[in-house]
Amino acid sequence: MSSTKEHAVGTGWRRRLGKPKPFVLFLLFLFFTVQAGIAAIGYAAARGEELTIERMYSDPRLTGVTPRHLAWSPDGRRLAFLWNNEGVRFYDIWIYDASSGKLSRATDAAAIGRNAEEAMTRAEQDRLATFRRRGGGIFSFEWSPDGRSILFPFKGDIFLLDVKNGSLRRLTNTAVSEADAAFSPDGSKVAFIRENNIWVIDLDRCETVQLTDTGSETLYNGIGDYVDYEEVGRSRSFWWSPDGTRIAYVQVDVSPIRELLIPRYIGQFVEVRKQLRPVAGGKNGLERIGILDVKAKKTTWIRPTERRDVYFCQVHWNPDGCSLLVLEEPRDMKHLHFIKANAQDGSIDTLRTITDDKWVNIDNVYTLWTDEGKRLLFTSEENGWNHLYRMDLSTGKVDRLTSGDWQITALHKIDGRGRIWFTSTAVEPEQRHLFYLDGKGRIYKVTNGEGWYSSVIAKDAKRIAVTYSNPSTPPDIYILKDLKGKRFEASGSDQAVRPKKSERGGGSVPVLFSYRTGWPVPEHLKRVTFSPAPDFKKIRIALPYFFKLKSRLDGETVNALIIFPPEMEKVDPVRVISNKGEWKGKKYPAIIAVHGGGYYQSVFKGWRWQTLFDTYLADKGFVVLDLDYRGSSGYGRKFRTDVYLDLAGPDLEDEVTGAEFLKSLPFIEPDRVGIWGWSYGGFMTAAALLKRPGVFYAGAAVAPVTDWRCYDTHYTEERLGMPQDNEEAYRRSSPISFADSLRDHLLIIHGVGDDNVHFQDTVKLVDKLIKTKVDFEVMFYPGSQHGIRTDESRIHLFRKIARHFERYLKGIPDAECK
Template sequence: MYDKRTAYPLLMGLLFLLAGFSTQAQEKKQITLEDVFKDARFSQQSVTGINWMKDGQYYTSLTRKGGYPRVVKMNITTGEEEETLLDGAKLEVSFANFSLNKEETKALIESDIERIYRRSSKAVFHVVDLASGEKQVLMDGEKIGYATLSPDNTKVAFVKDNNLSWTDLSTNQTTQITHDGKDNEIINGAADWVYEEEFSMAKAFDWSPDGKKIAFIRFDESEVPEFNMQVWGELYPQDYVFKYPKAGEKNSDVSIHVYDLEEEKTAKMDAGEESDIYLPRIYWTGQNNTLAFLRLNRLQNQLDLFYADAKTGGSEVILTETADTYVDMDYNDNLLFLENNKGFIRTSEKDGFKHIYHHDSKGKEIRQITSGDWEVTQMVGVDEKNGKIYFISTEKSPMERHLYVINLNGKGKKLLTPEEGTHRVNMSRDFKYFVKYHSTADSPLIVTLNQSSGKELKVLEDNQDLRDKLENTAMPSKEFFDFQTVDGTTLNGYIIKPVNFDESKEYPVLMYVYGGPGSQNVTNSWGGVRDFWHAYLTTEGYIVACVDNRGTGARGRDFKHVTYAQLGKHETEDQIAGAKHLASLPFVDASRVGIWGWSYGGYMSSLALMQGNDVFKAAIAVAPVTTWRYYDTIYTERYLQTPQENPEGYDDFSPINHVDKMEGNYLLIHGTGDDNVHFQNAVDLVDALIGADKQFESFYYPNRNHGIYGGNTTWHLYNMMTDFIKRKL
């Protein structure tokens, strides 16, 4: 029965309670730019530096004590330090990197590291005897690169001044293997610029299993055209000149050699008659006289695996894979030679999705181990003793990553990470344990120690401090969606709405894009700084959205390769379609849709604004490619062939050739010291925009590279982009 006498107090109490909830909601802290870029308030913690020891119960970790570095032996199950293996204070060396030999009796430590490009560096190296604590400096303390102990622990090989050498640790005598190394001409044992950037390598030599031979790659870049960057800051700017092969231009002539330490002789491996090729990987097969290497033709649509006799150089092709587009060379190095001449394991996308294959020692396929309409993204390890392979795949969803184990015979596949989201793993060498790094779009990283069965043993990091901050912050969440384009293709995306979202209002939308071949932005994983910037923008009344266009990864070969020979065409169509889909939503202001991106994303945002001038009101392009004629051979020709063979593919979708279509607001940003996507891209686009009588905004960062960072740079960059968005969108 309804009683006014009791209903009124209940109603007032309810209103008071709701008011309390409202007050609590209002008390939640708003994200600020300072939170994200100055205070790093939302930085998540991780567990880094886990370098597994031969006994899977232990790992080494680099720490600091009193300003000096220490390498400690940690018990993974207890989390306790067992002993100090390297003490920088006692060694009187402030080292930054270290590596142990297989037997864990010696260490190589690096100090005074000088970075060169993305992966290359040189440093002062010491060899330390862990039992005695004695240290031995290499090359009298001169800087060298990629110092590597021999398997028998008696020698160290390294690169200095583009030449390969080795030092006998018992006598400290150094033998120079090559003598023709010269800056911007000949490199022995280290990669040239384009191999380093596009084949993910810097070191280009390897010891034989018995430590009696060294295989190395030689780069003759004397005929590769030079690129000149000016370095600002002095009374007279300095020229920095390096070899950079732009699409269609001359590459380094590459060759593979094996040096025999006992005979002091070098043999050249036969890689065939064709010289305009790539030789991106060398592997010792486990046999002391058999070297394996990969060869790609210039167009990268044929991949050959060679076996070579290390003494004579004679070789044979044992496996060939071809494609109508390009052969996906796996940069995760998913090629592993099994012990006792039992063949090798590799990945290939030849059946339409990347999967694991087992071949015998002669290259004959024994079986396809995994199959299905999903991708193997990483081979974590092969446990030969127990006949198991651990791998990461997209089987549950292209937007997630999970760890599986499968028997070598292709049976018994088991999911080891059932929780939704994205997983990375670091597995012990004896396959007893793995450290799992797990996150979702709404939950930051949780790091756990697990048995190889998947059973969780302990939490190593839960980011509880960050979770507490997020609980007290007005933080929006990602909503995943998909939609169909005109041709029926389903695309994945996410949308971030303001915390106080009101469906009756209309909001401007900023789209974020990368979109390059094989990439992914739409994943169920915790984001980084850019995600928090996007979250900040929602507090200013914007919706942020992202769409993974055709050509992106994890959805099979056909979805990825559809952009072949015409980069920019389908990707731009899909971003425009995504913008139209968003504009059709009742809570979106269709007249205020913008887009931004970096690198390939800057290329995409530029094209989108120009070709989608009826959809996009504003765009920001950071460090964009503006014509693929200016980018490097390996990356560009893989997807477009050469400019000589496919000029339309280069010119039809170059932003420089579409400036006349631009109607909206455009901000172009570039670093003058970008060795990757050269500042030249921005200069020529600016010139074209001026010629087309288009008004726009631009900004350059002196001497900053492709990442545009250092000091106050990141804060300045995002502050400027925020201001542009507020003014123009």
């Protein structure tokens, strides 16, 4: 049983209702007295076992291991995915038979020997760093076209799994590493990368043939560089033609990129890894696309044939096999060209160009062929929100298929009935649901309830698997029982609802509170995996209140959530916020958590990676606030690009709005508000304490960017342009520029082996802070990369953060911090 409470908050609430009658007051008093009593009983019963940081980062994982890489067999009868049913971060391939309901583990990766890490090329090491892999085991696989076998790489070699009998065939067994294995369309061959060249195995003849021979430490064939995988998001760099006679591939010359050094101090002597990661304003790798004739081993280069400083975001063969669709982004990132490339002679034709005077959001451009390659479906933000368009390749005519102040976040497939399946924010930004668009332009919503869905659709949409979660339920795999869907009337206006002039400012006034005391899994879902550990049910998960703020900067609506300590749930804190109840209890310290990425989203009705730590902090007596600041995903183009040329500008003002809101609450200690974050969140934390001294009393910045001149080209130049052209934008956006402003309690945490935000960023800031003669704290983790992944390090890290806040926000001496 669940309940939903919504509270309109603000002076307008009283004006609309007028002065209440005495009888009404009596009923309200009786109602809230009963509710308070029920809440107190519920609190006492639901407190559960104490959540510790040690339990959060110990095996078996409390929330289990999230299943990933879901893929239906070509006939749509079986679902394969990566998982561990014992809560240990070591992945095997599992197969679910949708007809029988049988679930079985298909591999035993732990029994496969040899670790090929030392045999990797530098290109593979740089790419591996971008995957942020947690744990071990198998990380990718591919169904054969006939569905009888599964191909997967593991520890540097390639394996073929017979799905029926479970036998394993080792396709390679070499001293070097093989990667990116891919079946030919007929399943008779497997292409892969070895030492930066493309190779092919003929499965019937058991022959291995090298197709390219120019690969070297600085010239990559069929494999991208760091920026391709980390920022551009290209998951692979070669593609079979539909008839299997040719392979399109990207060639990258990385020799112009300046090497960055990553030291490793653990050992008798210091070891150094040399990474090819370009920095803002520096030289990128140079790329071009070739069409490789598999039989002749000859390459035809797409025009212009010389290697250039561009980004190839997507490459797709047309179903007719005669041409390629290439999505090419110039270095300035203000354009995205849709290019048709002739596969015979390499000639090109520009079909369409998406333009944005800030930057084109390539992460949200999805493409699908329709009508056997005669027309192309694609999404674009060109009208303010990411919507669906259809382009006729012969005429160039473009039709818009969806509209409204919502956006498409995934484009899945077109089924045999012509229905276009997609995921979107059409319900609200805090949720993701599955929809389809029929041939008459009508939208149908397929998933029900509240929560966060990630969908994988089988052939002709006969079966659909989803990874579903909500604020109290970690992600697991489910099968949709009902695929019909219900007609959905989406908003038809592209104009975001802007606050009226009279409503601008006043960041301390929330618009609406929404809270559920329970989050049931929707009934239309059939559960496949059960990931959480048995003791997960004994833990009381802190559930969020969702609400909206108006930014102090310009009145823009900012989505937020707030979590209260357990003892505050004896009463309804929202009644106090809305001046409908008097607060007579103690005052609490508060912490704002800042999400990473800059473009991520943390205010949503799904399981959040920081849910357990938020619960831990709440149990320790902290109020926790999180908000989706400017630049976050899900809120349209303007919201995303408001940070252009001004990082830690509008986004930081949104965080300050959150701080002002907290300080206005009668149960918050106004001079005991802290802030913490990781990566971009760490950058925002450092910027908050340095650019806005006095707003936050304490902060913990993990892996922060402190000088944007040191970060990679694509991400940084999207938002700040070239440093040579925008020196002032880089200065005001970099926390290091304000090092002499530190007045509050800053803790900086970094992994020495970080290959994303290099340890250099922390060292540079520390050097500046020392010269200012102010006190601060630093914690580094030798050998750890950006995620600081080991259990021991994570336990130490989160204990360090918790103690930092207990010391400065609660006044507890170190000896008493537990």
